Amino acid sequence: MFQTIEMGCPSSLEMVDTSRHGNASTLPVSWELTATETVPTAGTGFESVLMENLEEVSRLQGEADQQVQRLLTGDSESVADVMAAVDRAGVAYDLLMQIRSQLTEAYQEIQQMRV
Numbered sequence: 001m002f003q004t005i006e007m008g009c010p011s012s013l014e015m016v017d018t019s020r021h022g023n024a025s026t027l028p029v030s031w032e033l034t035a036t037e038t039v040p041t042a043g044t045g046f047e048s049v050l051m052e053n054l055e056e057v058s059r060l061q062g063e064a065d066q067q068v069q070r071l072l073t074g075d076s077e078s079v080a081d082v083m084a085a086v087d088r089a090g091v092a093y094d095l096l097m098q099i100r101s102q103l104t105e106a107y108q109e110i111q112q113m114r115v
Helices: 046-073 079-112
Strands: 002-006 014-017 026-030 036-040
16 A cells, blocks of 8 residues: 655755855755655545554554563663663654644634635
């Protein structure tokens, strides 16, 4: 359902001159991203994308909870791994809340439109 696209490290930016009316400035034309992105393939519905992301947030929170429990019971001694898992879950949850806020705001704007 998703395809992974790996992007290389940024090396240099290709710049273009956008001089207009005496105001000289340069803008980056292209650069390479430094992350691995997952993009939906054709035919993927919004509902399925949303549900997959909800499940991913839930999975990350479950992993973080398990690692905290292992640390508390003494099964794990790596505090850094536990903190990283908790941070990953926190960032995923924060992103989910931002998406929810944006969707709610968009829905409210649509409700206020006059037909």
